[in-house]
Amino acid sequence: xxxxxxxxxxxxxxxxxxxxxxxxxxxxxxxxxxxxxxxxxxxxxxxxxxxxxxxxxxxxxxxxxxxxxxxxxxxxxxxxxxxxxxxxxxxxxxxxxxxxxxxxxxxxxxxxxxxxxxxxxxxxxxxxxxxxxxxxxxxxxxxxxxxxxxxxxxxxxxxxxxxxxxxxxxxxxxxxxxxxxxxxxxxxxxxxxxxxxxxxxxxxxxxxxxxxxxxxxxxxxxxxxxxxxxxxxxxxxxxxxxxxxxxxxxxxxxxxxxxxxxxxxxxxxxxxxxxxxxxxxxxxxxxxxxxxxxxxxxxxxxxxxxxxxxxxxxxxxxxxxxxxxxxxxxxxxxxxxxxxxxxxxx
Ligand code: 5AD
Ligand code: SF4
Ligand code: FES
Numbered sequence: 001x002x003x004x005x006x007x008x009x010x011x012x013x014x015x016x017x018x019x020x021x022x023x024x025x026x027x028x029x030x031x032x033x034x035x036x037x038x039x040x041x042x043x044x045x046x047x048x049x050x051x052x053x054x055x056x057x058x059x060x061x062x063x064x065x066x067x068x069x070x071x072x073x074x075x076x077x078x079x080x081x082x083x084x085x086x087x088x089x090x091x092x093x094x095x096x097x098x099x100x101x102x103x104x105x106x107x108x109x110x111x112x113x114x115x116x117x118x119x120x121x122x123x124x125x126x127x128x129x130x131x132x133x134x135x136x137x138x139x140x141x142x143x144x145x146x147x148x149x150x151x152x153x154x155x156x157x158x159x160x161x162x163x164x165x166x167x168x169x170x171x172x173x174x175x176x177x178x179x180x181x182x183x184x185x186x187x188x189x190x191x192x193x194x195x196x197x198x199x200x201x202x203x204x205x206x207x208x209x210x211x212x213x214x215x216x217x218x219x220x221x222x223x224x225x226x227x228x229x230x231x232x233x234x235x236x237x238x239x240x241x242x243x244x245x246x247x248x249x250x251x252x253x254x255x256x257x258x259x260x261x262x263x264x265x266x267x268x269x270x271x272x273x274x275x276x277x278x279x280x281x282x283x284x285x286x287x288x289x290x291x292x293x294x295x296x297x298x299x300x301x302x303x304x305x306x307x308x309x310x311x312x313x314x315x316x317x318x319x320x321x322x323x324x325x326x327x328x329x330x331x332x333x334x335x336x337x338x339x340x341x342x343x344x345x346x
Pocket of ligand 2: 063064065066067070071072073074108109110138
């Protein structure tokens with residue numbers, strides 16, 4: 001038995017791996033299929049065959065931050081900025097509900113136009129629809145997170161991008177790694193389901209750092225984990241960087257499923273962008289969630305984190321039936337419940 005086979009067996013049965021063992025799997029392309037198969041089995045045993053669809057509403061592409069990789073960064077003058085009105089956002093949530101989605105994800109750049117009272121009004125309207133609501137709006141104060149939670153927000157996504165403070169400082173100028181950690185802690189304290197994740201392929205990122213990311217997610221017991229490879233955006237300082245390694249990202253996600261067996265893990269759009277059909281492969285490599293976009297028209301095109309985003313020219317209706325068919329084709333089904341994390345005995 002190769003060393004990596006023993007490590008996979010250990011991860012699968014004990015849900016614990018050391019830093020060295022994680023590095024070994026990340027660095028070993030030959031283990032990928034077996035690792036993915038083990039992750040798929042753990043996914044089946046802990047979260048079942050239901051795939052949770054979360055309707056993504058990209059409601060503003062304004063951002064006060066300047067992340068080196070992201071097309072929404074404030075210095076990018078090449079995109080047309082937009083904001084949806086409260087009425088438009090609520091209408092999209094209604095649309096998502098009509099498609100049968102049980103959760104909407106409200107995502108934007110860090111846009112200060114959306115003050116607490118504005119967000120609260122939107123949340124209160126959406127909560128009348130009996131949908132779970134996930135926010136993905138970046139860093140806010142404890143008091144704001146608290147008020148948003150009280151207005152009905154159930155979950156929050158805030159990727160740490162990398163747990164390496166120095167690498168973070170290099171690619172996220174003006175942002176504080178410490179503050180980001182505090183935000184995650186605040187969200188947890190307030191009873192949100194907390195999602196975070198890594199951007200795989202940041203220049204300077206090492207296997208060692210990625211292994212530490214994985215152990216960090218296990219340590220904070222993250223409820224959701226969104227992992228994607230870097231897709232270089234020519235309108236950003238990382239335009240000439242190499243794309244993130246798709247296969248390394250797949251191994252990363254599969255290891256997460258072994259170590260956090262009952263968490264919710266999306267098959268991310270960036271995985272489909274670098275390899276058409278990539279999300280399907282991820283659903284068979286540990287993932288159990290997909291976030292189909294319900295934003296339509298110009299807004300959908302202008303929410304350009306990176307070029308070539310999968311589905312950007314498709315309609316929300318088309319994605320909904322496309323995704324349902326893809327899920328059925330792999331012998332799985334669209335889950336009927338809201339898809340909160342169900343803690344299982346590990
Ligand atoms: N490639 C891949 N992912 C990106 N993100 C931002 N820019 C890129 C890019 N060029 C991701 C970040 C952020 C999420 C909303 O999108 O990880 O957290
Ligand atoms: Fe803004 Fe998020 Fe893009 Fe950074 S990654 S520029 S915070 S939208
Ligand atoms: Fe968007 Fe298939 S999911 S076109």
